[in-house]
Amino acid sequence: MRLAIAAIALLCAAVVATAQAKPEKIEVRPVVTATIHLHRVTYMRELWVAIAPDNAAIYSKLPAADLLAALRAEASDTTAVAVIDAAIPQDTALTGEERAAVRKGAIRDALDELKRSTAFNARFTRLVSMGVFESCVDALELSMANDGDVSGLMMIDPPVADLPEVGKIARRVAVDVLLHARSRAEFERDWEQMKSLLGSWGESARIIDSHRRFDSLQQRIAELSSHTRGYKVVGDIKDATELARKLAGFDVVFVGELHGNPAAHRVQLEMLRVFAAERRPLALATEQFERDVQAVLDQYLAGKIDETAFLKDSRPWPNYADYRPLVELCRERKLPVLAANIPRRLAGRVHREGPQVIEEFSDEDRRWTARKLNAGPGAYRDKFMKVMGASDGHNERLENMYAAQCIKDDTMAESVADWLKANKGGRVMHINGNFHSAGGLGAVERLKALMPELKIAIVTCVDRDEEGKPTDNEWVIKVPPTR
Numbered sequence: 001m002r003l004a005i006a007a008i009a010l011l012c013a014a015v016v017a018t019a020q021a022k023p024e025k026i027e028v029r030p031v032v033t034a035t036i037h038l039h040r041v042t043y044m045r046e047l048w049v050a051i052a053p054d055n056a057a058i059y060s061k062l063p064a065a066d067l068l069a070a071l072r073a074e075a076s077d078t079t080a081v082a083v084i085d086a087a088i089p090q091d092t093a094l095t096g097e098e099r100a101a102v103r104k105g106a107i108r109d110a111l112d113e114l115k116r117s118t119a120f121n122a123r124f125t126r127l128v129s130m131g132v133f134e135s136c137v138d139a140l141e142l143s144m145a146n147d148g149d150v151s152g153l154m155m156i157d158p159p160v161a162d163l164p165e166v167g168k169i170a171r172r173v174a175v176d177v178l179l180h181a182r183s184r185a186e187f188e189r190d191w192e193q194m195k196s197l198l199g200s201w202g203e204s205a206r207i208i209d210s211h212r213r214f215d216s217l218q219q220r221i222a223e224l225s226s227h228t229r230g231y232k233v234v235g236d237i238k239d240a241t242e243l244a245r246k247l248a249g250f251d252v253v254f255v256g257e258l259h260g261n262p263a264a265h266r267v268q269l270e271m272l273r274v275f276a277a278e279r280r281p282l283a284l285a286t287e288q289f290e291r292d293v294q295a296v297l298d299q300y301l302a303g304k305i306d307e308t309a310f311l312k313d314s315r316p317w318p319n320y321a322d323y324r325p326l327v328e329l330c331r332e333r334k335l336p337v338l339a340a341n342i343p344r345r346l347a348g349r350v351h352r353e354g355p356q357v358i359e360e361f362s363d364e365d366r367r368w369t370a371r372k373l374n375a376g377p378g379a380y381r382d383k384f385m386k387v388m389g390a391s392d393g394h395n396e397r398l399e400n401m402y403a404a405q406c407i408k409d410d411t412m413a414e415s416v417a418d419w420l421k422a423n424k425g426g427r428v429m430h431i432n433g434n435f436h437s438a439g440g441l442g443a444v445e446r447l448k449a450l451m452p453e454l455k456i457a458i459v460t461c462v463d464r465d466e467e468g469k470p471t472d473n474e475w476v477i478k479v480p481p482t483r
Contacts, residue, residue: 045078074225128152166199244274256434263479281426289339340415351404370410413446
């Protein structure tokens, strides 16, 4: 049963431009008093939508505004946060089933209004549904809705036995669950039950046993955020901002990411902000854009085309939401962005046909390809073959794959070198998958060969459980595992 909402009143019409501005409140009524508490941000990479428990005793001690503040304190400044409070009066003449249906309809309508109000676009923003205690049921049901907007689900101390079964849903949702400290046997029992209830989502679900006791919901939110979005610089450096300041004397900084990892992308943005504030000329170079779309990228940065046209012709990665804040910062600060990589169709040919196919590229295609391929033996090849599980014998398929990997490294290194030679005294921050730069190999060693005089720093994001072994001028940042 779905009940329509009769009227919507905007209590605060002013647009909140940053995470520090005053939050706004959107009221939805009169079937139930469904109120949306919202804090906007400038670049909305994620939108966290928490569902307030219905008349829960714990929640009566924590008003929606306080829950919003708790979320804001833990979310990054590219994450908008909202709380939907669909309170149903206790004296409402509804059965338990009717009450649940009314609440579900109110939450769904409130979310629709929230998406309209924030101009939500799934291409730019990940929608994360969040439940606390009893409202985990609502958050899970919201995530299972057919519109497919929700891509992430966070649950704090859910009533496991009351959760609906997900079953087999082809659409993937990243699920993170925090279970409060308890006996090992209880945790393992709930963990197994959670995985079973989550069905097709249970295989990749992250169920966190913090081994801590919590005094407040704020502490629980902080714990969940640290396990899913937090990071730690190995050593005595506080955060990525402090690290970026430490790297002021370097000409090039490679930031190796784990693709799609929220914490790794947070590191990139925090570092770019520091570099952008310095007086030295700066360019952002990226693996994610390819050389043949440089003209389109330049047009967008210069304001000559709109974002729709830019995305139509630039072949952005599927997770462009992760990179949009970087591009928009460069657009705002009038900083160049280098489409550094070889077009994937050309790298694909090397992979399929072998490195000799480069000689068959047209003159146009050679413009988008490194002038020289370096795919010989050495530490990088050894590392690549080990990751691929190769034996000691020759394997033509893997050799071609390695050549395709190397032509990417060579092209990215050459793109950086060409810009630095044309912009004396400038510096570059290059973002790429961590394999391309970790340990000073890949694109880093290619760039050193082209310009030995450069001072190059490497920042490598690794899984929290991985042992990082940095080389000279390399800093390791541990991030939560990527799903």
